[in-house]
Amino acid sequence: MSTSAELQANSNLHPIAPLDASLLTITRAETLKPLPAPGYAFDHMLVMEYDPLRGWLAPEIKPYGPLPLDPSSNCLQYCSNVFEGMKAFLGPDGKLRLFRPDKNMQRLAVSAARMGLPTFDPDEVLKCIKKLVAVEERWVPTEAGHSLYIRPTMIGTKPSIKVGPSSNAMLYALVLPVGPYFPTASPTDAGVSLLAVGEQVRSWPGGTGGFKLGLNYSPGFVPQQRAAELGYDQVLWLLGDEQKVTEAGAANFFAVIEREDGGILVVTPPLDGTILPGITRDSALTLLRAHAAAPSSGILGLSPTLAIHVEERTLGVPELTRAATAGRLLECFGVGTAVLVVAIERIGHVVHPKMHTIEDIEMRGGLKGLGQVGRALYHKLSALKEGREQYSGWSVLCE
């Protein structure tokens, strides 16, 4: 085996290859699959491999199948895995669109760097992903609210149990058709319940919660199961004695509170390193601020007389409880690629730790679905993602 000094010397003598989408090869599957059960199976996948001596090999689209991974692979031993979630929607013009895919690619690169994985040009990856979507076009659902979910994934494949960054890597993508978050109910009328959990902590200052790493998710499996046993759909992750809200399940959390002056406060936790910098979150904040700056613009279809105040700041369970008690908690919702905008109908939280007594925070008037702010965001973001409207170049043709 070469030492890292030798690898370095080699790479100086023989420049290694950058990721280059123009080298993409496509090998089509000989037989295509029947429509699989939701969440499973696909015809093709995109695979890009990185070797420390040669750099990025030519990207390949090939029949979907198992990846042969050495049992000592860095990704299996130390979890140097990162991923992204994107959706391709069919527009009214019959064209496929992605939503701010450059943001996903940039975040993927940032996540990879945090894990010490090889670097790449995000634009080249996006080009290859668009080709994969084109090859898999027959999977794109035509029903409203349905889409082709895309899962870019990058894993460290160095075959060694040495504790350290992986010199080898594989960047791959798979696709699968997905429906809306609520298969039967109207997404603006249905909601989820959250159990606020502080005993297990998803993220911490100086931790990795601000990156989209695979390793941020599995520690939540068991707490999520416990929440389900107690009758809650998802976990609301808390941090510290102040019971600061970080994330809701795998979505960013928003609360809408009526201010004493009659204005509407829309508050979401800040990007302090414990929160995933969600692209739907960023889009929602941008649209809300556009309304706040020019209420008469009608950007969100909200009343021009509605004074919205947007705040990115720490938000704790005590503040939510006080607002609910005062009848000023108008709505809470989660936003993300998977859920788009999902109403939170109640938040269970432990009020007497020793007795394990759980009380629910409810919305004003017992609201179960989205309120006016959540609905406005849901409709606007749907229109943008589905290509029915355009804003600031966010909807990108997938071609």
Add this chain to the structure above:
Amino acid sequence: MSTSAELQANSNLHPIAPLDASLLTITRAETLKPLPAPGYAFDHMLVMEYDPLRGWLAPEIKPYGPLPLDPSSNCLQYCSNVFEGMKAFLGPDGKLRLFRPDKNMQRLAVSAARMGLPTFDPDEVLKCIKKLVAVEERWVPTEAGHSLYIRPTMIGTKPSIKVGPSSNAMLYALVLPVGPYFPTASPTDAGVSLLAVGEQVRSWPGGTGGFKLGLNYSPGFVPQQRAAELGYDQVLWLLGDEQKVTEAGAANFFAVIEREDGGILVVTPPLDGTILPGITRDSALTLLRAHAAAPSSGILGLSPTLAIHVEERTLGVPELTRAATAGRLLECFGVGTAVLVVAIERIGHVVHPKMHTIEDIEMRGGLKGLGQVGRALYHKLSALKEGREQYSGWSVLCE
């Protein structure tokens, strides 16, 4: 695909199989490998698969090779991976021994449960691991301080991007010959340098640092690289404003401080969920307490007049600094399966955050290697691990 309710119903009708070592099959490789470079390649591996409908399939020892994993596998997407580290040593009687392997197996089961992975009988896994070591016996080094490293690993193999526990799993083990931590220097005379890092945080209350999960390691890769660039061998992980010490690299941390009454304080951070419950750590504490309780027993070969006070409690960088300044910091060392007992010769820590000024904490008299406590533990633990001595049934024949 079956729903989990269907799986449950199925499992009630047809009891699924527990992990059963007596079903082990062994398929020998047709050609054996030449001695590989350190850290790479092996002839055989142990593989045990779990299927939610059938339970644990018959364990297999088979030629070492890639695992075919679905790209959507839970382990690749969400890092539901756990592992253990063990060593088999050749004793003076020519017999192979493991050191407290039951502890490794129990910890593996606890780690798996934290990830929501299927359960198993730890004893059955140990039986199969012993068989693997027997099959791979030609790799066991005969030189003093060398051993056969064993890496049991368990991964979630459910082929679905659904965020949740993996209903499928693979438990496998690989082996490789390893040498002592310091290949050339005497392990009692050499030491490592640590850079105390508080900006990135390895573990936190409510986090997963108390379990042996793969995901605890990759977030340390980049901080470790930065420490190396600054001239330090490993990271000393800190937590919070009090700069509490958690772990040293991938080892448990011990400090030895001279008390005002002339006694010797041996202090290590407590198992508060932020520290790996190390088996070498537990063994060191047990031996130190045995000496403290009966100094004349000679258990550690230390002077009967040496009054050792063992404390498991929070320990911060300020306390280490004060002790060093007062000339009372006798030694620091890390303990673990990989390092056994490794001296810490200096600890760099940032004294002026804005100026990024780093100062080194040094041991009394500029000691670089192990002091009397570290040496005593090193020699005793070596003797126990290598089967030259026995204590409390810790050394277990591998047969």
